[in-house]
Amino acid sequence: MANVSTVFREIGAVVQAMGVTLRALLAGPLTVQYPEQPIAVYPRFRARHELRRYENGLERCIGCMLCEAACPTGAIHVEAAENDPAHPVSPGERYAKVYEVNLMRCVFCGDCETACPVEAIVLGHDFELAVYDRDGFLLTKEQLLNPKVPNVVVRAE
Amino acid sequence: MDWINLILIPAIKSVVLVVVLLTGFAYLTWFERKLIGRFQQRIGPNRAWKFGLGHPIADALKMIFKEEIVPSYTDKVLFVLGPALAIAPALLIFAVIPVGPTLNLFGKEIPLVVADVNIGVLWVLAVAGLGTYGIVLGGWASNNKYSLLGALRTSSQMLSYELPMGILLIAVLLVYGTLNLNQIVTPLTPIPWYLRVWILLAFPFYFITMLAETGRKPFDFPETENELVAGFQTEYGSIKFALYYMTEYLHILGASGLAVTLFFGGWRGPFVDQFPILGLFYFAAKVLAMVFLFIWASASVPRPRYDQLLRFCWTFLFPISLVYMAVTAVLVVVM
Numbered sequence: 001m002a003n004v005s006t007v008f009r010e011i012g013a014v015v016q017a018m019g020v021t022l023r024a025l026l027a028g029p030l031t032v033q034y035p036e037q038p039i040a041v042y043p044r045f046r047a048r049h050e051l052r053r054y055e056n057g058l059e060r061c062i063g064c065m066l067c068e069a070a071c072p073t074g075a076i077h078v079e080a081a082e083n084d085p086a087h088p089v090s091p092g093e094r095y096a097k098v099y100e101v102n103l104m105r106c107v108f109c110g111d112c113e114t115a116c117p118v119e120a121i122v123l124g125h126d127f128e129l130a131v132y133d134r135d136g137f138l139l140t141k142e143q144l145l146n147p148k149v150p151n152v153v154v155r156a157e
Numbered sequence: 158m159d160w161i162n163l164i165l166i167p168a169i170k171s172v173v174l175v176v177v178l179l180t181g182f183a184y185l186t187w188f189e190r191k192l193i194g195r196f197q198q199r200i201g202p203n204r205a206w207k208f209g210l211g212h213p214i215a216d217a218l219k220m221i222f223k224e225e226i227v228p229s230y231t232d233k234v235l236f237v238l239g240p241a242l243a244i245a246p247a248l249l250i251f252a253v254i255p256v257g258p259t260l261n262l263f264g265k266e267i268p269l270v271v272a273d274v275n276i277g278v279l280w281v282l283a284v285a286g287l288g289t290y291g292i293v294l295g296g297w298a299s300n301n302k303y304s305l306l307g308a309l310r311t312s313s314q315m316l317s318y319e320l321p322m323g324i325l326l327i328a329v330l331l332v333y334g335t336l337n338l339n340q341i342v343t344p345l346t347p348i349p350w351y352l353r354v355w356i357l358l359a360f361p362f363y364f365i366t367m368l369a370e371t372g373r374k375p376f377d378f379p380e381t382e383n384e385l386v387a388g389f390q391t392e393y394g395s396i397k398f399a400l401y402y403m404t405e406y407l408h409i410l411g412a413s414g415l416a417v418t419l420f421f422g423g424w425r426g427p428f429v430d431q432f433p434i435l436g437l438f439y440f441a442a443k444v445l446a447m448v449f450l451f452i453w454a455s456a457s458v459p460r461p462r463y464d465q466l467l468r469f470c471w472t473f474l475f476p477i478s479l480v481y482m483a484v485t486a487v488l489v490v491v492m
Contacts, residue, residue, distance in 0.1 A: 021196045021457040029200045
């Protein structure tokens with residue numbers, strides 16, 4: 001006959017295991033039905049880049065190219081141009097004529113955000129970055145200025 | 158006029174029973190997947206139709222329309238015979254289990270059991286033993302080492318666990334004094350309460366042997382995925398695989414039905430005497446609770462090693478059931 005105390009200890013272990021699963025059953029599912037339900041992200045979650053504007057519609061970006069310099073992977077490409085005083089694009093002397101972010105290079109470190117003196121470039125919450133061809137990873141200025149509303153809810157820190 | 162009683166009514170009852178069992182099997186898979194999901198804090202299947210209730214139908218259609226493959230190196234006759242031999246006994250078990258009291262339908266007294274035989278419990282044991290042949294033959298005919306090992310494990314597991322199961326059954330039957338399952342539910346002489354409680358003490362051990370006999374997790378050695386691919390059903394596909402799958406779930410239903418009848422009063426419950434139809438619901442609810450236990454155990458306990466399985470049976474379960482039977486015999490005679 002097996003060692004009776006061992007057997008009863010193991011029976012106790014089984015009972016304990018069944019208690020764990022029962023508690024899980026009563027706690028209810030943790031699943032998020034993702035495409036139908038938004039995912040909860042932290043406020044500082046870093047995903048796709050956005051270029052912001054001032055309230056009056058002027059672009060924040062002044063074409064200083066600090067982000068390009070700060071970018072560790074060289075994912076950002078900026079070409080600056082002088083503002084036309086009659087129809088300024090940005091409040092500064094210059095503006096970004098071309099502003100491109102290569103998402104295949106970007107590591108979402110957020111250094112561009114930190115480097116920007118006017119808080120023009122920020123990393124938003126839109127993480128749905130899949131595209132059908134490689135060209136789609138090159139975000140143009142047009143795409144950066146008009147980000148889509150991300151399918152997320154912002155949770156507490 | 159006797160042909161109505163002898164042929165027509167049993168035939169109708171059998172057809173209804175088989176249809177209910179097969180639908181029950183389909184939704185048992187749904188119930189299990191859903192419940193296992195909840196045990197793991199998931200939602201479980203919910204894509205097809207409301208609450209995923211369409212999944213079993215989709216599964217059945219998929220199984221039926223899969224290509225029928227009989228590998229060239231198998232024993233063709235036995236390979237095809239295997240699933241049939243497995244599922245027939247699984248369906249037969251329910252023939253003797255009373256699912257409700259006698260109903261009065263269309264001016265006829267209809268007992269809700271297909272065959273009211275005197276040796277009901279023996280019938281169940283014999284037929285359940287036959288079910289092993291389907292698995293062993295299927296594993297042998299597959300001509301595959303994994304199948305063969307799975308089949309051999311099945312046979313030794315079944316043989317080993319039939320022993321404590323049979324001994325515990327003897328103890329229970331000593332209390333009831335009959336092998337007729339109908340009389341076990343409605344005994345001719347009332348069973349004293351202390352003997353009923355004493356029977357319940359055997360239930361945990363009986364439940365372990367049930368898990369082993371049905372080949373359910375944590376004792377699913379016939380199809381140990383991590384060692385034997387899929388055990389005896391490695392070479393099976395399409396509807397033949399579905400038949401083996403069905404067998405497993407029908408065994409769960411059959412074992413649950415028998416356990417409910419032996420330990421928990423079968424279809425009896427409050428107000429059954431006034432409304433006999435309630436018996437059916439009580440029986441279904443009790444079987445469902447038993448199935449819940451099965452799934453709960455499979456969600457909680459990992460599979461032991463094979464030698465641990467056999468050692469547990471021979472060095473713990475077997476002596477314990479012998480002692481239990483001896484004490485029961487003394488109790489029945491003395492009290």
